[in-house]
Amino acid sequence: MNLSALPAFADNYIWMLHDGTQAVVVDPGDAAPVLQALDRDGLQLAGILVTHHHADHVGGIDALRPRLRGPVWGPAHERIPAPFVPLHDGDTLDVLGLRFCVLEVPGHTAGHIAYAQQDGVDAPLLFCGDTLFSAGCGRLFEGTPAQMHKSLSRLAALPADTRVCCTHEYTLSNLRFAAAVEPGNTARAAHDAHCQALRAEGLPTLPSRIGLERQINPFLRCTEPTVIAAARAQGADGDDAVTVLAALREWKNRTR
Secondary structure, rough: EEEEEEEEOOOOOEEEEEEOOEEEOOOOHHHHHHHHHHHHHOOOEEEEOOOOOOHHHHOOHHHHHHHEEEEEEEEOOOOOOOOOOOOOOOOEEEOOOEEEEEEEEOEEEEOOOEEOOOOOOOOOOEEEEEOOEEEOOOOOOOHHHHHHHHHHHHHHHHOOOOOOEEEOHHHHHHHHHHHOOOOOHHHHHHHHHHHHHHHHHHOOOOOOEEHHHHHOOHOOOOOOOHHHHHHHHHOOOOOOOHHHHHHHHHHHHHHO
């Protein structure tokens, strides 16, 4: 099974899984990179996975339908271009011989879902849209800090070697913010150097790994004393994880 990140727009990735014959893509906001990859590799488009309704994740679906030989799957409670197969928390689906479990992860949007896979490839896969980023998380456009904390906790509980396939190249910016939160975090510093080298070569910083994110991502570390102290310095009025996450997210909203 082959996994690749197709660049789109300024900083999006459309994830593609293929077995040499059939392909599935995740969050195709733009049809052009997908069509180019299908034609280049002689692949048939067997399905489309969607995590949430934002235009940069669904905008290419209709243009891909003439090439599509399978379903579009998406969150049941979001406005996905019809027709599509609506998915709920706990649903499973088979994609190119791999079984994925659907996780409802609201916060960025009200009905956001993720796709978690644990069998059939060399390491598990997670397609998490804009909920979890490397060293960061999505903005709270429709959800609450409590929802985002619960969603991130679900993802953080996945196996440590799970590959985190998020949909934006925000890693360096997120790592700068993580350095402000935890300047003494050596794992974050080492990963920052690694990602700087990747970007200097024009390569993606993704996928990340859940185990790494537990070490470097401040939004997954809201019970750590260093993170709590940083949030308190930014005005958090409590030490509980939801209050800390809310303060971190507001802080991140003010930085680039």
